[in-house]
Amino acid sequence: MVARTFRSSVATRALPFLTAATLAACATNPATGKKEFSLMSEAQEIQLGQQMDGEVRREMGLYDDPELQRYVESIGMRLARNSQRPNLPWHFTVVDAPAVNAFALPGGYIYLTRGILPFLNDEAQLAGVLGHEIGHVTARHSAQQYTKATSAGIGVTLLSIFVPEARPLQGLTETALGVLFLKYGRDDELQADSLGVDYAAKSGWDPAGVAGMLTTLSRLDEASGSRKGVPNWLSTHPAPADRVQKVRAAVQQASASMTARTETDRSEYLRRIDGIVFGDSPSEGIVRGNTFLHPDLRLALTFPQGWEVQNTKTQVVAKAPERENYMLLQLVPNASGSVEQIARTTMANSGFRQLNGERAEINGLDAYVGTYQGQMQGLGNVGTLAAHIVHERNVYVLAGLAPANQFQGVERQFVAAIRSFRSLSRAEAAEIKPNRVDVYTVRNGDTWQEIAERVTRNTIKPTTLAIMNNYDPSQPPRPGDRIKVVVEG
Numbered sequence: 500m501v502a503r504t505f506r507s508s509v510a511t512r513a514l515p516f517l518t519a520a521t522l523a524a525c526a527t528n529p530a531t532g533k534k535e536f537s538l539m540s541e542a543q544e545i546q547l548g549q550q551m552d553g554e555v556r557r558e559m560g561l562y563d564d565p566e567l568q569r570y571v572e573s574i575g576m577r578l579a580r581n582s583q584r585p586n587l588p589w590h591f592t593v594v595d596a597p598a599v600n601a602f603a604l605p606g607g608y609i610y611l612t613r614g615i616l617p618f619l620n621d622e623a624q625l626a627g628v629l630g631h632e633i634g635h636v637t638a639r640h641s642a643q644q645y646t647k648a649t650s651a652g653i654g655v656t657l658l659s660i661f662v663p664e665a666r667p668l669q670g671l672t673e674t675a676l677g678v679l680f681l682k683y684g685r686d687d688e689l690q691a692d693s694l695g696v697d698y699a700a701k702s703g704w705d706p707a708g709v710a711g712m713l714t715t716l717s718r719l720d721e722a723s724g725s726r727k728g729v730p731n732w733l734s735t736h737p738a739p740a741d742r743v744q745k746v747r748a749a750v751q752q753a754s755a756s757m758t759a760r761t762e763t764d765r766s767e768y769l770r771r772i773d774g775i776v777f778g779d780s781p782s783e784g785i786v787r788g789n790t791f792l793h794p795d796l797r798l799a800l801t802f803p804q805g806w807e808v809q810n811t812k813t814q815v816v817a818k819a820p821e822r823e824n825y826m827l828l829q830l831v832p833n834a835s836g837s838v839e840q841i842a843r844t845t846m847a848n849s850g851f852r853q854l855n856g857e858r859a860e861i862n863g864l865d866a867y868v869g870t871y872q873g874q875m876q877g878l879g880n881v882g883t884l885a886a887h888i889v890h891e892r893n894v895y896v897l898a899g900l901a902p903a904n905q906f907q908g909v910e911r912q913f914v915a916a917i918r919s920f921r922s923l924s925r926a927e928a929a930e931i932k933p934n935r936v937d938v939y940t941v942r943n944g945d946t947w948q949e950i951a952e953r954v955t956r957n958t959i960k961p962t963t964l965a966i967m968n969n970y971d972p973s974q975p976p977r978p979g980d981r982i983k984v985v986v987e988g
Contacts, residue, residue, distance in 0.1 A: 500784045500793065500815045500828065527583045529583040530638035530694060539642045545588060547642075548606025552590065555610060558812070560595040562776075568593055570771050574622065575609055575629045581701040591629065597778050599719060603632040604639065605642040616772050617936050617983055618715055620969040621765035623708030626699045631709065634694030640687045692746045700753040705761040707754075710746045711969065717743065718966045764835075769938055769981060777934045777959075777985045779810050785931060791815050791828065794928035798890055800897065801919040802826055803912040817916075823878055824901040824909050826916055834894040841894055842867040842887040850874065850932045851883055862921040865889040867928065870902070882906030884913040888920055895920075932988035934958050939984045941976040950976065950984065959985040 539547070543988065562568070575591030587607035596612040603609050609632045635641050683691070692709060700706040727897050779785040784793035789802045791810065791847040801818040802808055806826070809816050814829035834841045839858060846853060846869070856869025871883040878900070885898035897920055899913030923931075939954055947961035947970075970981040976982060 500791075500796075500810055500811065500830075505841075519707045525965045528639055530634065530690070532688055536822070539639075541587075541606075544639075544642050545606035548604040551604050552608050555594065555604070555608075556592075559610075559612075562593040562595040564775070567771060567775070571611060571629075573626070574626055575633070578626060578630050578633055581698050582633055582637045587636070589633075592973050595776075595780060597776075597780070599716065600913075601628050601632050603635040603641045605636065605637055609633060609636070613775055614777075616775055617777055617923045617985075618719060618967045619712055619768070620715065620804065621708065621763040622768045623699065623705040623761070623763040623894075624712040624715070625708075625768060626702065626704040627695055627706075627709035627712045629671070630695030630698040630702075631691045633698060633786050634691035635683070637694060638687070638690055640683060640691065668683040688742065689745060692742065696746065696749045696753050700757055700761065701790070703759065703761055705763050706750045707747075708763065710750055713743050713746060715966060715969055718971065719963070722962050722966060722972065727740050769983070770938055772983070773938055775936045777936050779933065781931055781933055783812065784810055784815065785812050785933065786815075789817070792923065792931050794931040796891070796893075796929050797923040797925070798895075799919075799921055799927075800828065800916060803914050819909070822901075822905065822909075824899070824905060826899045826913065828895060828897050828899070831894040833898055838865055838867045838887050838889050838894065842869060842885070842896075844887060845887070845896065846871050851885075859886070861886065861888055861918060864920070864922065868917065875900070878902055882910075884910060884917070885922070886917045890922065934985050934987055936983055937984050941978050941980045941982055943977055943978045945978070947972070947976060950982075956987060958987055 501786070552658070572591040576589060579585060579587070579589040583606070589607040589609070591609045591611075593611050593613055593616070594943040597614040598612050599615045599618055600612045601610065601615055609629060611628065615628065616625075619628065654773040660781075661757055692713070695709045696706040735760045755977060768945070782795045784791055784796070786792075786808045789804055789806055789808060790799065791802065791808060792799045803819065806817040806819050809818075814827050817826040818824070831841060831845055834846075841858075842856065843853065851871035853872035854872060856867060859866045859868045861868075866886050868884070868886045871885060873881055873883065875881050881900050882903050883898055883900050885896055888895050888897060897917055899909065899916065901909050941950075947965045951957060951959060951961040951964050959967075964982075964984065965972040965974065968976070968980075970976065
């Protein structure tokens with residue numbers, strides 16, 4: 500969570516050259532050779548990709564590891580040279596986001612989140628992900644997806660509340676960046692899988708890496724369930740039940756026609772990602788269990804025990820297990836006046852009616868705490884306990900929300916979380932380090948549970964640890980295997 504709100508103007512810049520009257524034409528799909536209706540020329544694809552690339556870099560940030568960036572780019576370029584569109588201005592970038600995702604922009608712009616890299620098992624699987632995303636570009640899926648989305652006025656759904664111009668929890672921001680998180684269709688996915696297999700095989704990697712990475716990501720999606728916030732790879736790339744089987748058939752066909760030996764290069768891949776940040780970055784705040792710590796903003800708070808906590812660039816959201824009870828922390832933009840005035844104005848502009856409220860002091864910080872009622876899409880009539888807290892010249896809102904008939908039962912938990920909000924000392928902030936990937940050799944008798952407790956100190960669940968090492972969670976680790984683990988600092 501950073502002290503700013505999400506804004507984008509790229510949509511308004513990009514729309515003028517997407518008018519159907521000037522662009523409608525028949526074109527040949529480079530990947531299939533078939534004629535298709537297209538609203539975008541190749542030059543316009545490249546122009547759009549350039550514009551949106553700047554937006555991605557501003558909003559997501561680049562992962563600060565030049566050597567890793569060069570490594571990913573070298574693999575991507577090797578694959579792209581064996582695609583049907585080798586002359587596009589290809590770019591391959593690792594963005595500084597913890598979500599497990601990869602995505603493509605029109606014109607040859609491919610992105611991996613740093614969050615996906617620990618879940619790939621070797622270089623062949625990395626080539627599989629990159630080849631798949633290249634396939635979306637060569638077959639013009641990303642260009643078609645963008646034109647359909649912008650013509651329909653679709654944006655990305657953001658968890659946004661207490662911002663006057665946004666609807667609570669369901670505000671739609673009409674931004675070109677939003678189309679990155681729309682789902683591809685089944686046919687597009689299968690075609691991108693097949694193209695990824697073809698590019699990997701032609702480039703010298705084991706094409707089975709495509710099936711391997713799909714299997715790992717499917718296990719991860721099944722284990723973690725649906726999550727809010729930045730979508731993961733399988734929420735934007737749907738995975739039908741027979742998809743892995745279809746990929747394996749394509750792999751067998753590609754392998755049968757190959758004469759040269761292919762590579763997986765697990766050792767080199769492990770060397771490259773050893774030390775990569777896992778999970779939240781300190782610059783965005785870190786979640787430790789149910790505690791949120793932000794060393795740069797020098798604040799901390801503890802959400803109710805057992806709640807799932809999601810940290811995004813604009814807010815931190817916690818959700819109760821199996822109940823529509825939420826807490827969130829968010830900066831109040833452009834706050835001016837007394838904290839009471841700020842609280843009353845912000846809540847009223849968001850459609851909440853105040854029932855009561857008073858000035859308060861929370862761990863030495865000036866605050867205004869009030870109870871409110873309002874209507875929220877998907878929840879109906881809700882009760883809200885909101886604290887507006889002044890901290891180092893910023894005003895934050897820390898609020899608990901629940902359906903009206905559940906509010907009284909959860910109010911004590913809201914109060915405890917609000918009372919936990921505090922400043923971090925400089926010394927405390929300096930001690931907060933990100934979790935990182937390390938390499939560990941499995942010993943005789945090790946189990947995933949024991950490794951998670953003894954080696955990772957419970958920074959990662961045993962099931963997730965198994966999945967990130969290409970195991971089904973029911974399989975024990977093999978002694979002697981070099982596996983990826985997550986360690987503090």
